[in-house]
Amino acid sequence: MLADVDDATLLLDAADAARRITPRTRCIIPVHLFGQIADMAAVSALAAAHRLHVLEDAAQAHGATRSGPGGEHWRAGAIAPVAAFSFYPTKNLGALGEGGAVTTRHGALADRVRRLRDHGQAGRHDHVDIGYNARLDAVSCACLSISLARLDAGNAARRRLAAHYRTRLAELPGVRLVAEPTGSAPVHHLLVIRVAAARRDAIRDRLAAAGIATAIHYPRPIHLQRAYAHLGQGPGSCPIAERAAGEMISLPMYPDLTVAQVDRVVAALAAALA
Numbered sequence: 001m002l003a004d005v006d007d008a009t010l011l012l013d014a015a016d017a018a019r020r021i022t023p024r025t026r027c028i029i030p031v032h033l034f035g036q037i038a039d040m041a042a043v044s045a046l047a048a049a050h051r052l053h054v055l056e057d058a059a060q061a062h063g064a065t066r067s068g069p070g071g072e073h074w075r076a077g078a079i080a081p082v083a084a085f086s087f088y089p090t091k092n093l094g095a096l097g098e099g100g101a102v103t104t105r106h107g108a109l110a111d112r113v114r115r116l117r118d119h120g121q122a123g124r125h126d127h128v129d130i131g132y133n134a135r136l137d138a139v140s141c142a143c144l145s146i147s148l149a150r151l152d153a154g155n156a157a158r159r160r161l162a163a164h165y166r167t168r169l170a171e172l173p174g175v176r177l178v179a180e181p182t183g184s185a186p187v188h189h190l191l192v193i194r195v196a197a198a199r200r201d202a203i204r205d206r207l208a209a210a211g212i213a214t215a216i217h218y219p220r221p222i223h224l225q226r227a228y229a230h231l232g233q234g235p236g237s238c239p240i241a242e243r244a245a246g247e248m249i250s251l252p253m254y255p256d257l258t259v260a261q262v263d264r265v266v267a268a269l270a271a272a273l274a
């Protein structure tokens, strides 16, 4: 089942997830959405209580950190026993084409994932599992190695820009920011604001007219996608995600953006809101 998000952070609401657990539930998949780590203490406690696996979706969170309730230093992809990263070109760590990685501290699981990505082969012509062709090509790997060395600098730039955005956006009535819990150090894969749903599209049009591209991540929650109709979670089953889907706007965010450009975006947004 798909669970709703917390209204302030837009991260998995563990209390709601608890209500969705059925005898068929095997795993909880918290998404570190927009580059911010989910409430892994709540997720881990829930998983332990119901003997469930946890898989972090770290696709948007390369390098994100958060302190745990006991002062633990959490780093995305190294909190749960297993995590998945995406190297889609637009991600904080992007390849030339498709790509991704699984991180785990369990050797047997790592071996299995390595096999599955290569037609299930443990060695040449020795197929242990029925696998896939999910190998990362050498050129992409070479580029990723270079980009990996630049990841921290890129994330630091995103953090500086996000801090500036947040200060400036706080001046605008009618704009809601995604909350950052104490101890959370997101990597701002996306800079998402929320505005009144009735005005959202007009605001985007005004920004577009000012030459500012925006996007919506995501206009339709997963439980309302046709692919998941079989779950029977129609409209109203995840009300917070549904409302947020109508209110969100992703503003420009990438490491090479300048503070002056952020100011221009905020000025155009202020004019659109007036």
Ligand SMILES: Cc1ncc(COP(=O)(O)O)c(C=O)c1O
Pocket: 031, 033, 057, 059, 060, 085, 086, 087, 088, 099, 100
């Ligand atoms: C949160 C999240 N999970 C999963 C994915 C899927 O990643 P990929 O397209 O590399 O399979 C993405 C990327 O689009 C994502 O943003």
